[in-house]
Amino acid sequence: MKKIEAIIKPFKLEEVKDALADLGIEGMTVSEVKGFGRQKGHTEIYRGSEYTVDFLPKIKIEVVLGDALLEGALAAIVKAAKTGKIGDGKVFVSPVDEAIRIRTDETGDKAV
Amino acid sequence: MLKSQSKLACLAAVLATAAWFANPEAAFSQDAAPAPEPVVTTVTATETTVVATTAAPAEEAPAEDAGPSIELFTTNNLWMMIAAALVFIMHLGFACVESGLCRAKNTVNILFKNSLIPCIGIITYAFVGFNLMYPGFADTDSQFWFKFAGFGIGTDEAGVTSAYNVGYTYWTDFLFQAMFAATAATIVSGAVAERVKLGSFLIFSTIFVAIAYPLAGSWKWGNGWLNRLETPFYDFAGSTLVHSVGGWGALAGVLILGPRLGKFLPNGKVKPILGHSMPLATIGVFLLWLGWFGFNGGSVLSADPGLVSLTLVTTSLAASAGAVGAMIISWIILKKPDLSMTLNGILAGLVGITAGADQMDMNTSLIIGLVAGVLVVVSVIFFDKIKVDDPVGALSVHLVCGIWGTLAVGLLGAKAGMPQFMSQLTGVVAYGVFTFIFAFVLFFIIKLILGLRVSEEEEHGGLDLGEHGQEAYPDFQADSERLA
Numbered sequence: 099m100k101k102i103e104a105i106i107k108p109f110k111l112e113e114v115k116d117a118l119a120d121l122g123i124e125g126m127t128v129s130e131v132k133g134f135g136r137q138k139g140h141t142e143i144y145r146g147s148e149y150t151v152d153f154l155p156k157i158k159i160e161v162v163l164g165d166a167l168l169e170g171a172l173a174a175i176v177k178a179a180k181t182g183k184i185g186d187g188k189v190f191v192s193p194v195d196e197a198i199r200i201r202t203d204e205t206g207d208k209a210v
Numbered sequence: 211m212l213k214s215q216s217k218l219a220c221l222a223a224v225l226a227t228a229a230w231f232a233n234p235e236a237a238f239s240q241d242a243a244p245a246p247e248p249v250v251t252t253v254t255a256t257e258t259t260v261v262a263t264t265a266a267p268a269e270e271a272p273a274e275d276a277g278p279s280i281e282l283f284t285t286n287n288l289w290m291m292i293a294a295a296l297v298f299i300m301h302l303g304f305a306c307v308e309s310g311l312c313r314a315k316n317t318v319n320i321l322f323k324n325s326l327i328p329c330i331g332i333i334t335y336a337f338v339g340f341n342l343m344y345p346g347f348a349d350t351d352s353q354f355w356f357k358f359a360g361f362g363i364g365t366d367e368a369g370v371t372s373a374y375n376v377g378y379t380y381w382t383d384f385l386f387q388a389m390f391a392a393t394a395a396t397i398v399s400g401a402v403a404e405r406v407k408l409g410s411f412l413i414f415s416t417i418f419v420a421i422a423y424p425l426a427g428s429w430k431w432g433n434g435w436l437n438r439l440e441t442p443f444y445d446f447a448g449s450t451l452v453h454s455v456g457g458w459g460a461l462a463g464v465l466i467l468g469p470r471l472g473k474f475l476p477n478g479k480v481k482p483i484l485g486h487s488m489p490l491a492t493i494g495v496f497l498l499w500l501g502w503f504g505f506n507g508g509s510v511l512s513a514d515p516g517l518v519s520l521t522l523v524t525t526s527l528a529a530s531a532g533a534v535g536a537m538i539i540s541w542i543i544l545k546k547p548d549l550s551m552t553l554n555g556i557l558a559g560l561v562g563i564t565a566g567a568d569q570m571d572m573n574t575s576l577i578i579g580l581v582a583g584v585l586v587v588v589s590v591i592f593f594d595k596i597k598v599d600d601p602v603g604a605l606s607v608h609l610v611c612g613i614w615g616t617l618a619v620g621l622l623g624a625k626a627g628m629p630q631f632m633s634q635l636t637g638v639v640a641y642g643v644f645t646f647i648f649a650f651v652l653f654f655i656i657k658l659i660l661g662l663r664v665s666e667e668e669e670h671g672g673l674d675l676g677e678h679g680q681e682a683y684p685d686f687q688a689d690s691e692r693l694a
Binding site: 143149 | 480481482484485540543544545546548550551587590591594603
């Protein structure tokens with residue numbers, strides 16, 4: 099099993115979700131996150147004073163899936179989330195030791 | 211910090227002027243109704259009036275001018291009660307503006323203060339304020355600075371007829387004025403928000419609204435010395451008496467408290483602390499505008515069709531021009547049209563027109579509003595420059611534009627002229643000196659005894675948890691999103 103963590107532009111969430119669903123991936127966890135990479139922040143103004151926003155809002159998608167689905171899922175995410183402009187985000191993959199579906203006690207690939 | 215010597219010198223000068231011009235003049239705007247005590251004879255006069263409307267007998271023709279008809283009196287009184295209700299709604303407006311322009315972690319605290327202030331204001335006004343502000347100065351009095359007509363409120367039958375005043379009953383008079391008193395205290399709350407101790411602030415507000423506001427108010431609306439200048443000081447609905455008074459109190463509080471943590475960085479830069487809800491701030495400003503129809507429209511003190519409608523028009527024109535002025539200047543200086551500044555611009559226009567709302571026409575109202583809108587933006591930036599931290603712009607709106615509106619009566623409109631301008635200046639200085647010193651000393655004493663500012667730890671964590679042990683927005687997610 100592998101876990102994919104994809105940090106993407108917020109408005110790309112819908113497309114990425116649909117692309118993953120098309121592959122038969124049945125679940126994911128999504129969080130609103132903030133951070134910066136090469137894009138850095140930008141300046142805003144409030145009541146006459148400028149300030150820099152260092153951390154930009156992004157969406158983090160976490161998907162745990164069987165090894166067989168990994169390649170397809172990665173390609174789908176990258177394709178759906180790409181705009182070609184700076185700030186598109188990153189994808190991280192890591193191994194997962196175990197998974198348990200709480201309702202049925204199923205474990206392993208059957209649980210994801 | 212306090213240029214006390216020069217200010218004391220000003221006070222002495224003002225005192226001398228007052229003594230010189232102790233000249234009773236006709237009452238204006240919110241001036242005193244007759245004092246409640248000496249009305250024994252008018253009871254019969256009222257009865258005659260009522261009889262006159264029903265039977266119209268010829269026998270008692272010379273009965274005191276007959277007064278207004280009962281229909282007119284009822285209409286007047288009804289409008290004044292509606293106006294009181296509109297001013298009441300302003301407290302909700304203040305609550306929205308202030309909580310919207312501050313951080314979410316201080317929302318309960320701000321709402322708490324804004325809930326208690328009108329309550330404290332109404333209670334203290336009943337016990338002392340009303341009789342301190344409208345003590346019934348008599349021409350034979352030796353001075354017109356201070357007079358107190360006794361604790362508590364109450365009236366006899368004459369107080370609920372047109373014998374008391376053609377525009378309103380005693381009770382309406384009290385309620386309308388009590389709403390004003392509470393407004394002055396609310397202004398302070400926004401400026402000291404996000405760092406002042408709740409208990410200390412409530413004690414300040416109680417004393418400020420019980421003594422400083424009505425005492426100073428009696429100088430003009432109570433027919434005191436400023437109303438007896440050769441050219442009487444003019445403040446139609448309270449640019450100075452309400453808004454500047456609140457603003458001076460706010461300035462004293464802000465100077466003693468110091469800025470919020472993290473607002474002014476060691477490198478000299480200003481780090482803005484963002485308000486948490488622009489929608490709330492916007493709702494608040496429009497509630498205040500609505501309330502101002504009562505604030506200014508009720509200050510006609512009757513339902514006089516011409517004056518009330520003119521006043522509502524000048525009020526709205528100035529508010530609109532204030533928004534336009536603030537938008538233009540913030541677009542030019544700050545490169546972007548700033549919403550919170552433009553909202554302040556609406557309030558600035560409203561505060562600006564308040565002193566002369568019945569003396570202006572279309573053009574002068576627009577000028578007053580436009581200038582106020584520009585002033586408010588420049589002054590917000592200025593206060594940040596000199597490291598005076600005012601989270602909601604209360605100083606810029608109420609103090610700066612209150613002064614501008616008061617002086618504008620001497621520059622524009624029906625009363626414009628040098629003598630009027632000098633009287634306006636006298637009033638501005640007198641109120642500034644008295645209120646600032648009063649508030650500064652009061653804040654200072656409270657600071658010595660109780661402390662004025664919350665701990666650094668509490669300020670970081672928010673006053674909602676620190677002062678109240680509560681949160682304004684406790685849910686992780688809204689309930690509707692939490693199904694299943």
